[in-house]
Amino acid sequence: MRVTIFLGSDSDFEVVKEALDILKEFGVAANLEVTSAHRSPERTVRLIKEAEEQGTKVFIAVAGKAAHLPGVVAAQTVLPVIGVPVESQALAGLDALLSIVQMPKGIPVATVALGKTGGANAALLAVSMLAISEPGLYQKLLAYRKKMAEKVEESSKKLKEKL
DSSP states (O other): OOEEEEESSGGGHHHHHHHHHHHHHTTOOEEEEEOOTTTOHHHHHHHHHHHHHTTOOEEEEEEETTOOHHHHHHHHOSSOEEEEEEOOTTTTTHHHHHHHHOOOTTSOOEEOOSHHHHHHHHHHHHHHHHHTSOHHHHHHHHHHHHHHHHHHHHHHHHHHHHO
């Protein structure tokens, strides 16, 4: 396993469904666990250490509201941590976004967009991080970007045909 994804709650699964698909598309092994910075802190620390021992290179931590999970993970490892803020009813996810992005100096967490877009981008950022030392992944990422650009061009062409 090269990427470990922690969800603060099982209700956050929808945020990472596409992320798991993206990792699978790139052939990047992933592990998924539900753990809480507040309700199961000992479990969280244990899972981080176990993941490192099993070869995790990047962590993705998904959390809403106070969203301390990404910061707790970053405090327990020197490996890259990507935080994905989850939208909430009360503050539309702004609380989670600010919690994740406002890490103290010395304990960085890369922060992506709220919700499902953030989940997908977290997977792509993890792939980018792994691609630094893996030429095969680097090439797959280039091909992925090329395919996205081709889809944009095709969309433009189809739209012009409607005019």
